[in-house]
Amino acid sequence: MKHFRFNQQEIVFAVFALLFLVFSIFLNGFLTADNMLTLLQNVAVLGILGLAMAIVVIGRGIDISLIAALAVPPGLVLQMVQNGHSLPLSLLTAVLLTIAFGLVNGWLIAYAEVPSLFATLATGLLLAGLGQAALFQLDVVQWSPGMNGFERLGQGTILGIPTSIVMFAIACIVVAFLLRQTRWGAYIYAIGDNPYAARVTGIPSRPIIVLQYVVAALIGCFAGLVMAASVNSMPTRVFNSTLIYDVILVVVLGGIGLSGGRGGVLNVIIGTLLIGTMLNGMTIMDISYAGQNLIKGVVLLLAVLTDSFLNPRNEETAQQGDI
Amino acid sequence: MTTFGNTTRVTLAALTLVALTGPALAQQGLDEPFQKPFKEALAGKTVAYVPVAMNFDLTEGWYAGLKKELEPFGVKFVIRDANWNTNAGAQAVTSLISEKPAVMVVHNPDVQTYAKLLQRAENEGIYVIQINMGSAYRSSAFVGANWVEIGERQTEAVVKACEGKSNKIAIIQGALSAAASAYTLKGVENVLAKHPEIKVVSSQAADWDAAKAKAITQTVLKQNPDLCGIVGFWDGMDIGTAAAVKEAGLTGKVFLTTSGGGERKGACELVKSGAFDLNMSYDVPTQAAQMAGTIKWLLSSGVKPGSVKGSEYTTLIPITKENADSQTACWNLSDLKK
Numbered sequence: 001m002k003h004f005r006f007n008q009q010e011i012v013f014a015v016f017a018l019l020f021l022v023f024s025i026f027l028n029g030f031l032t033a034d035n036m037l038t039l040l041q042n043v044a045v046l047g048i049l050g051l052a053m054a055i056v057v058i059g060r061g062i063d064i065s066l067i068a069a070l071a072v073p074p075g076l077v078l079q080m081v082q083n084g085h086s087l088p089l090s091l092l093t094a095v096l097l098t099i100a101f102g103l104v105n106g107w108l109i110a111y112a113e114v115p116s117l118f119a120t121l122a123t124g125l126l127l128a129g130l131g132q133a134a135l136f137q138l139d140v141v142q143w144s145p146g147m148n149g150f151e152r153l154g155q156g157t158i159l160g161i162p163t164s165i166v167m168f169a170i171a172c173i174v175v176a177f178l179l180r181q182t183r184w185g186a187y188i189y190a191i192g193d194n195p196y197a198a199r200v201t202g203i204p205s206r207p208i209i210v211l212q213y214v215v216a217a218l219i220g221c222f223a224g225l226v227m228a229a230s231v232n233s234m235p236t237r238v239f240n241s242t243l244i245y246d247v248i249l250v251v252v253l254g255g256i257g258l259s260g261g262r263g264g265v266l267n268v269i270i271g272t273l274l275i276g277t278m279l280n281g282m283t284i285m286d287i288s289y290a291g292q293n294l295i296k297g298v299v300l301l302l303a304v305l306t307d308s309f310l311n312p313r314n315e316e317t318a319q320q321g322d323i
Numbered sequence: 324m325t326t327f328g329n330t331t332r333v334t335l336a337a338l339t340l341v342a343l344t345g346p347a348l349a350q351q352g353l354d355e356p357f358q359k360p361f362k363e364a365l366a367g368k369t370v371a372y373v374p375v376a377m378n379f380d381l382t383e384g385w386y387a388g389l390k391k392e393l394e395p396f397g398v399k400f401v402i403r404d405a406n407w408n409t410n411a412g413a414q415a416v417t418s419l420i421s422e423k424p425a426v427m428v429v430h431n432p433d434v435q436t437y438a439k440l441l442q443r444a445e446n447e448g449i450y451v452i453q454i455n456m457g458s459a460y461r462s463s464a465f466v467g468a469n470w471v472e473i474g475e476r477q478t479e480a481v482v483k484a485c486e487g488k489s490n491k492i493a494i495i496q497g498a499l500s501a502a503a504s505a506y507t508l509k510g511v512e513n514v515l516a517k518h519p520e521i522k523v524v525s526s527q528a529a530d531w532d533a534a535k536a537k538a539i540t541q542t543v544l545k546q547n548p549d550l551c552g553i554v555g556f557w558d559g560m561d562i563g564t565a566a567a568v569k570e571a572g573l574t575g576k577v578f579l580t581t582s583g584g585g586e587r588k589g590a591c592e593l594v595k596s597g598a599f600d601l602n603m604s605y606d607v608p609t610q611a612a613q614m615a616g617t618i619k620w621l622l623s624s625g626v627k628p629g630s631v632k633g634s635e636y637t638t639l640i641p642i643t644k645e646n647a648d649s650q651t652a653c654w655n656l657s658d659l660k661k
Binding site: 029032034035038039041042045132136137138139140142155156227230231232233235237238240241279280283284286288289290 | 376378379380383406407408496499524525526527528530532533534537538539541542543545546559562563565566569570588589656
């Protein structure tokens with residue numbers, strides 16, 4: 001008799017499918033094409049951030065500074081344009097700032113060997129503080145006429161599909177290609193799986209790790225641009241929100257273990273879908289804020305609990321170095 | 324021409340006469356006996372400011388306004404930025420109590436957290452002025468908007484706009500425990516009680532977050548494309564609400580009301596663009612001026628902190644398309660900072 005073993009990805013997918021089914025049957029107006037698009041649109045930015053986090057987590061790191069990369073460089077674009085600079089120059093400056101930020105993160109982690117959790121915790125604060133103290137006049141950087149046209153990155157539709165979903169799809173394709181088709185991607189998996197073995201095999205671990213954080217920061221910045229375009233402003237204090245936990249949740253729920261070396265874009269999509277379905281359903285049902293948090297917590301706990309019940313840890317997996 | 328010349332000459336002569344006799348008539352001035360103790364009461368005093376966070380139109384506006392009114396009198400101004408962190412704010416208030424400034428200007432994140440601390444501060448001899456978002460403890464003065472009234476007036480406008488339409492409305496709340504959100508909701512309920520025909524299809528908290536407000540509104544509009552009005556609780560957050568309405572192609576069809584400090588970019592410009600149909604402004608520069616006035620009065624009166632308690636609800640300015648163009652409906656943060 002074949003012995004069935006579910007992994008977390010499948011469990012989460014099953015939870016998602018169950019929720020989806022229940023909502024479709026009992027919730028008026030849930031299963032419409034329009035609502036499906038709204039559902040996806042609402043979690044598109046979260047999904048893009050999940051992709052950035054996935055790259056880092058697969059490489060056995062974590063990037064707490066992602067929300068700073070989301071808020072500050074795009075905020076700088078809006079502020080510079082507001083101050084009269086041209087949009088291309090502002091975008092270039094923001095991209096350079098993002099790359100510099102990713103390099104600092106990567107250097108700290110790969111060369112100075114600071115644990116990624118602490119390094120990015122500190123650098124995130126640094127970047128957000130820099131933004132608040134020196135770059136922005138106000139926390140919410142307003143859209144200005146010089147940005148006209150750019151809002152199409154987050155608003156409107158392409159072939160009937162809201163742009164932010166298209167952006168998420170593009171990001172998925174790019175990241176999937178990077179992870180699965182390039183040598184760099186293969187190295188990330190190797191490093192995540194066993195960093196010492198990877199180094200012994202001759203993989204240039206340190207530069208690869210640096211690149212990993214640069215790419216994550218760039219994707220974060222991209223997510224921020226989509227977000228700013230979508231709400232016609234950059235609420236930079238999003239850095240103080242709980243968004244980073246949601247991002248980690250999407251990644252871990254989707255089945256990318258924090259121990260590294262496993263998972264991919266599909267996991268991020270599944271995690272994002274689960275969160276999106278829950279949020280959408282609860283909004284339609286007009287459940288209160290506290291009620292929503294409670295339900296979110298219970299569903300997430302159930303998913304994680306089921307996983308540890310079906311896949312009990314042994315000596316080997318426990319040694320893997322979960323955070 | 325000649326007449327004009329004559330008139331000028333006569334005026335000049337009269338002026339010369341006045342100039343010559345003036346000093347003689349005035350003889351000597353009368354010393355005003357109250358301004359010296361006033362100046363002494365203010366000079367060297369410390370006023371501490373604890374906003375929920377700096378870097379947004381309201382708190383920057385209050386800061387600039389207070390500074391402008393108080394610093395010329397030698398008042399020292401210190402700031403403790405809670406940066407959206409309630410714990411950091413409570414810690415700031417606690418440490419200020421031991422530093423003993425003369426006055427504490429406090430912007431409460433919710434009605435409970437600082438209540439006990441503010442009472443302690445007044446017991447220690449510090450005047451406490453609460454701005455816009457009050458706590459459960461009533462201190463020397465509350466200067467701010469009347470949220471219940473804001474909720475009522477916004478809802479009345481939405482109810483009116485809904486006449487003859489679907490009567491379906493949505494409410495986008497802020498952070499549940501904040502005074503600004505809870506009291507506004509009370510105002511909304513007051514009006515809705517009189518209008519049973521209005522159906523609230525969604526009433527959710529977006530936590531002062533524009534992205535969250537957008538996500539909620541998008542979902543609500545997809546479910547109820549015939550929605551006729553939205554009551555939003557803060558213009559900084561309702562940029563997101565407006566973006567969702569615009570994206571659904573319903574600008575002008577869904578009546579969106581909100582409230583805020585009345586800064587030009589955040590209020591008038593957005594009303595002009597059609598994003599908001601009504602923005603109830605509590606006019607931050609006036610609030611700052613009233614706060615400064617209260618501080619001057621308290622310091623110069625010598626009343627014991629905690630022995631007087633009063634409120635100054637600021638007059639609301641409804642900003643609509645009609646007055647959004649005027650010079651007086653809104654204010655510019657950059658001008659206030661000059």
